């Protein structure tokens with residue numbers, strides 16, 4: 001296992017998905033933590049290989065390895081890094097537990113309907129069933145966004161100061177980039193802009209976009 005942290009990312013992705021592939025969250029948390037990392041780019045053949053499936057059972061990205069651990073699932077990897085990086089998870093137990101709840105909320109309460117909406121918009125927009133289904137799904141996404149925005153009113157971040165929960169929430173919200181849903185909500189738009197203005201996010205985003213542009217492994 002490598003001693004330097006190593007993540008996997010996709011070698012290729014359609015342009016519309018570049019900047020929202022899940023390794024972005026892992027790059028971001030590593031950048032926030034100041035941890036150097038290598039990026040191993042993978043494609044379908046490697047993703048389906050037994051060796052890669054041993055690392056990531058679903059054959060997806062990101063996977064993560066360091067001297068101690070091999071992990072998959074962006075949320076689990078973000079939590080693993082944040083646990084070692086005090087500013088990214090509160091020290092105080094109640095606040096720490098609440099931060100974890102928001103990581104789960106991003107992935108479990110907000111993400112599923114956003115993914116379903118994206119599936120319709122990107123892959124089935126012209127299908128009759130999709131046209132029928134979309135309004136109800138969009139309303140469900142809107143209700144989740146309204147709840148997050150209501151919670152954020154008067155707050156800069158989900159828990160006290162910027163941390164793991166914000167990384168996962170912003171990661172999840174990037175999948176709405178093809179809509180105006182965030183732009184139409186001043187609280188969420190300001191929250192997103194505040195988080196994405198962080199130099200660590202900008203470095204993470206550049207890393208993902210550069211890798212797609214060059215098709216080479218980067219660190």
Ligand SMILES: N[C@@H](CCC(=O)N[C@@H](CS)C(=O)NCC(=O)O)C(=O)O
Pocket residue numbers: 010020021022023047059060061062072073074075
């Ligand atoms: N729940 C997983 C999702 C992983 C996932 O679906 N990754 C996508 C990119 S965002 C992927 O690897 N797609 C390439 C493929 O399916 O071949 C996580 O958050 O890590």
